[in-house]
Amino acid sequence: MSRRRRGMMSEQLKTELAKDLGFYNTVQEEGWGGIRAKDAGNMVKRAIQLAEQAAAKSNQP
DSSP states (O other): OOOOOOOOOHHHHHHHHHHHHHHHHHHHHHHHGOOOHHHHHHHHHHHHHHHHHHHHHHTTO
């Protein structure tokens, strides 16, 4: 009984993060399944940082 979750990040955001973090060539050659767990973790960390920065900016008067 396997359920597939829909991704929380858009393809555009994932692509942008992969380019920024330097492993987009792996994504192009092997797809998202080809990236290392460490790269995926770094991608999530960076996405959280960006979300926190956006939230902080929107809360400023």
